Amino acid sequence: MPAESRTLIAGGNLDARGSSPRTWATNWPLHLVVAGTALLGLVVSPGPLTALLVLLWLAVYAAAHWAVVLRGLPGAGAVSVTALGAIALALEVVSHQGLHLFAAFMLMWVLLSSYRAGLAATLVLATGLMLVLLPAALDGGAADIAVVLASGIGSALFSILMASWIWQTERLSHERRELAEELATTVGRLEDTRTELLALEHRRGAEEEATRFAAEIHDTLAQSFTSITMLSQAARQADAAGQGDAAPASLLEQIEEVSREGLAQSRALISRTQPPLDLAGTLDRLSSDLEGRTGVRTRLDATGWSSVATRTEVVLLRTVQEALRNIEHHADASSVRIRLSRENAEALLEVADDGTGFDTDLPTAGYGLVGMRSRLEAEGGALHLSSSRGAGTTLRATLPVDAKDGPMGETVHPIDDDAATVSFPSPSEAPRAQ
Numbered sequence: 013m014p015a016e017s018r019t020l021i022a023g024g025n026l027d028a029r030g031s032s033p034r035t036w037a038t039n040w041p042l043h044l045v046v047a048g049t050a051l052l053g054l055v056v057s058p059g060p061l062t063a064l065l066v067l068l069w070l071a072v073y074a075a076a077h078w079a080v081v082l083r084g085l086p087g088a089g090a091v092s093v094t095a096l097g098a099i100a101l102a103l104e105v106v107s108h109q110g111l112h113l114f115a116a117f118m119l120m121w122v123l124l125s126s127y128r129a130g131l132a133a134t135l136v137l138a139t140g141l142m143l144v145l146l147p148a149a150l151d152g153g154a155a156d157i158a159v160v161l162a163s164g165i166g167s168a169l170f171s172i173l174m175a176s177w178i179w180q181t182e183r184l185s186h187e188r189r190e191l192a193e194e195l196a197t198t199v200g201r202l203e204d205t206r207t208e209l210l211a212l213e214h215r216r217g218a219e220e221e222a223t224r225f226a227a228e229i230h231d232t233l234a235q236s237f238t239s240i241t242m243l244s245q246a247a248r249q250a251d252a253a254g255q256g257d258a259a260p261a262s263l264l265e266q267i268e269e270v271s272r273e274g275l276a277q278s279r280a281l282i283s284r285t286q287p288p289l290d291l292a293g294t295l296d297r298l299s300s301d302l303e304g305r306t307g308v309r310t311r312l313d314a315t316g317w318s319s320v321a322t323r324t325e326v327v328l329l330r331t332v333q334e335a336l337r338n339i340e341h342h343a344d345a346s347s348v349r350i351r352l353s354r355e356n357a358e359a360l361l362e363v364a365d366d367g368t369g370f371d372t373d374l375p376t377a378g379y380g381l382v383g384m385r386s387r388l389e390a391e392g393g394a395l396h397l398s399s400s401r402g403a404g405t406t407l408r409a410t411l412p413v414d415a416k417d418g419p420m421g422e423t424v425h426p427i428d429d430d431a432a433t434v435s436f437p438s439p440s441e442a443p444r445a446q
Contacts, residue, residue, distance in 0.1 A: 034081055042115075042122060046073050049111040057107030069099045069112060073119075080123050089123045096123075097137045101144050110163075113141060117171040127179055131172060138168035236274030243267045275390075291325040292317050295332055295350060302336055302348070308365075309347040316353030320413045327391050328352070328361050331384050331409050335363040338380060343367030343405065354413065361409040369399040384409070 050066045076092030079085045100116035103109075120133040142164035149156035247263040292314040299310040319325070332350065339345055345367030353360050385395040392412045399405035 036077070036082075038081055039077075039122065042118065043077075045118065046070070046115050049115045053103060053107060053109060053111050056109050056111070059107070062103065062107045065099060065103050065106060069096070069103065072096055072099060076119075076123055089125055089129075092123045093120055093133050097133070097140065100137075101140050104141070104144055110141075113137070113167070117167060120171070121175045127175075130175060134168050134171050134175075138164045138171075141167060232277040233274055236270050236277065239270045240267055240274075243270065291319070291329060292352060294329060295352060298332065298336060299348075299350060302340065306340055308339070308345055310350070311348070312350045312352070314352040316351075316355075318354055320354070320359055324359060324391065324411050324413055327387055327393070327411060328359060328409065330387060331361060331395075331407075332363060334380050334384050335407050339363075339365050339367065343369075345404070357412055357414075359411045359413045361411075362406065364404065364406040366404045369401050369403045369405050371401060372397050372399050 047070070050070055053066055054063060072092070072095045076088070076096065079088035080092055096119055097116050100112040103112045116137060117134060120137060121130040124130045124133055142160055145160040145163065146157065149160040243263050243266050247260045247267070250263065251260050292312075295314065296312050299312045302308060303310045336348070339348055343365045345365035348363070348365045350364075351360075351362040381395075381397070388395050388409055388411060393410050396408040396410075397405070398408070
């Protein structure tokens, strides 16, 4: 905002019409000053002529506010300032008090649209004040003349200094506002750039991960499948050539070995993409769910547990799910205890119930226990069962863990093998009658 177009009007520059709406409340402190000087003028110097000039003063001020502030009519500021200054000087002559001149010096800066115009009007009004007072001071000698000159010059300097200080303050405020807007715009652009960079980084990371994953699949699973294909072809050729059962059997053993390696490699790849499981929290929810549905009192002790590889936690979770399913359908238990802990390089899971139990020497018809055992053994673990009829069931599952998989938890003493707890035959695993 250039200095030449600055005014002291509340709400900003008169030329900047769109900055904020202007009403009769705009610049209301100045309304109070004008009305106050008019009222004090009537009190200090009552009289019909003074009252008439005061009413004219108020009417011209209202018209000036409407024409200059509300409507922005061209030339209205100069006409308004001239009229108000003349009325203020006339009141000085009639009532011999300068209250209205105090307001007039302020109006110069408000109703004119530039600092230079306000400066010129102030000097003209100060000169008019001295010319009005000078004839009476000529009879009083040099002292009275000096007082008149000092009054005019002092009024002008005070008005100019106050206006300059306010103008400078508002100019700095305007510059700071512009800088704040520029800073906000810059920050917004930086945020947009940051968002774009994060999106690009995410896409680049996804592409790199996909490339790495594809390379690992090529180097592991694809090689295993290629080997299986070649071994299968060799077995078919050996069988067609009539080389007996030894050659195909050997090739089948190799195929099985390669398949197991491929299975382990696929599980390793999958485990890298899985988020942390929070096994203890999941088991707590399973326990609460079982107790809420069946009324079987279920307690979980995981004080000795710390997180391990996701693949290991998934195997333990599936084991607990199968065990709780068996308890719900077959154990007829009133309480269940689950303990989860880490002991040295092993993860230990124990599930125990006080149900009917079963004879572990009898074969089972279902796949539940077989599936649990196979899943644990595939990861290098083991499944141990302890149960007898009427004495409940205890299941203990162990899995090897890496020492780097989280801090070692406090060791929890295993459940005694003779303690009553969890029944395991699933619906299809009920003991067969001898």
